[in-house]
Amino acid sequence: MLQGVPAIVHSPALQRLMATAERVAKTNASVLITGETGSGKEIIARAIHHFSLRCNKPLIDVNCGALPEHLVESELFGYEKGAFSGADSQKVGFFELAHEGTLFLDEIGELEPRTQVKLLRVLDGTPYYRVGGLKKVSVDARIIAATSRDLEDQVAKGAFRNDLFHRLNQIHLHIPPLRERREDIIPLSNFFLHATYPHLTFCEEAKRTLENYHWSGNVRELRNVVLTAAVFCPSETITAHELPSHIQEFRPRFDSSEAPIAAPLDTMEKDLILRALRGTAGHQQKAARILGISRRTLSRKLRSYSLQKG
Numbered sequence: 001m002l003q004g005v006p007a008i009v010h011s012p013a014l015q016r017l018m019a020t021a022e023r024v025a026k027t028n029a030s031v032l033i034t035g036e037t038g039s040g041k042e043i044i045a046r047a048i049h050h051f052s053l054r055c056n057k058p059l060i061d062v063n064c065g066a067l068p069e070h071l072v073e074s075e076l077f078g079y080e081k082g083a084f085s086g087a088d089s090q091k092v093g094f095f096e097l098a099h100e101g102t103l104f105l106d107e108i109g110e111l112e113p114r115t116q117v118k119l120l121r122v123l124d125g126t127p128y129y130r131v132g133g134l135k136k137v138s139v140d141a142r143i144i145a146a147t148s149r150d151l152e153d154q155v156a157k158g159a160f161r162n163d164l165f166h167r168l169n170q171i172h173l174h175i176p177p178l179r180e181r182r183e184d185i186i187p188l189s190n191f192f193l194h195a196t197y198p199h200l201t202f203c204e205e206a207k208r209t210l211e212n213y214h215w216s217g218n219v220r221e222l223r224n225v226v227l228t229a230a231v232f233c234p235s236e237t238i239t240a241h242e243l244p245s246h247i248q249e250f251r252p253r254f255d256s257s258e259a260p261i262a263a264p265l266d267t268m269e270k271d272l273i274l275r276a277l278r279g280t281a282g283h284q285q286k287a288a289r290i291l292g293i294s295r296r297t298l299s300r301k302l303r304s305y306s307l308q309k310g
């Protein structure tokens with residue numbers, strides 16, 4: 001576990017990401033965190049606040065997807081007493097609550113275009129009015145936004161403002177999906193398991209099964225699977241049979257016996273060798289390294305395929 005942050009950071013990819021997060025935390029730059037659902041965007045946002053100079057000030061978490069459109073403005077910017085029917089006292093908005101701290105705008109891709117304009121103005125540091133207010137409010141909040149959507153694609157489609165995108169995207173942190181950092185799967189599984197069931201362990205086959213699955217719901221899905229398996233485990237060892245059947249039966253695509261074989265093995269090998277040589281401008285030593293074979297083996301194969309004389 002990382003000091004002060006309840007996160008497992010094992011794979012080189014996540015270690016690099018966390019090191020960058022720690023570095024950018026010390027600046028005031030806006031950070032956009034992207035990644036598939038359940039990949040840990042909120043954990044990274046919290047880590048940035050934790051490592052920042054603002055760590056003793058509030059971290060205000062706003063789920064933009066859960067704010068009804070007619071309330072967005074009053075929730076973000078607050079309102080004065082009597083601003084509208086039902087406003088029987090003054091309310092401070094999320095922006096003001098985050099003064100001197102961090103405002104975490106989660107699911108930013110869900111914001112309506114009308115709200116995007118207002119947000120942009122405030123992010124640029126322009127003082128604003130609370131709804132129904134006469135006095136301007138100035139806020140100093142560090143902005144972290146997160147989304148599992150492809151915001152650049154949203155911008156291209158005209159659904160997300162380009163200027164707001166660039167304002168939020170001063171620093172971009174992308175969390176790779178769990179299936180692209182499989183080294184994290186077992187440390188995460190043990191972390192979730194031992195937090196509640198310190199006496200349980202996984203057998204080797206269960207570990208392999210967990211490592212091979214594609215985890216489209218990422219860390220959240222893994223956590224649910226681990227905790228459900230633990231509940232139903234009759235002994236102290238969780239075996240592959242305690243895992244849901246779709247996970248037991250999952251076969252990575254390259255392992256599928258049904259997958260058609262594109263070409264005979266020697267044709268595929270020859271093709272790979274040629275690609276490696278093209279990629280290294282004919283440098284045999286480098287090509288051999290890419291292919292994971294020795295220079296001598298490469299020479300022998302080149303001769304056997306009549307790609308090299310002698």
Ligand SMILES: Nc1ncnc2c1ncn2[C@@H]1O[C@H](COP(=O)(O)OP(=O)(O)OP(=O)(O)O)[C@@H](O)[C@H]1O
Nearest residue numbers: 006007008036037038039040041042043148219220
């Ligand atoms: N590296 C990690 N170490 C420990 N727990 C993690 C890690 N990454 C994610 N989790 C846990 O997995 C769950 C999902 O993570 P999180 O809420 O940060 O995902 P998210 O990317 O914000 O997902 P969504 O897009 O659905 O909001 C949480 O319970 C979180 O604590």
Ligand SMILES: [Mg+2]
Nearest residue numbers: 041042106146
């Ligand atoms: Mg989230």
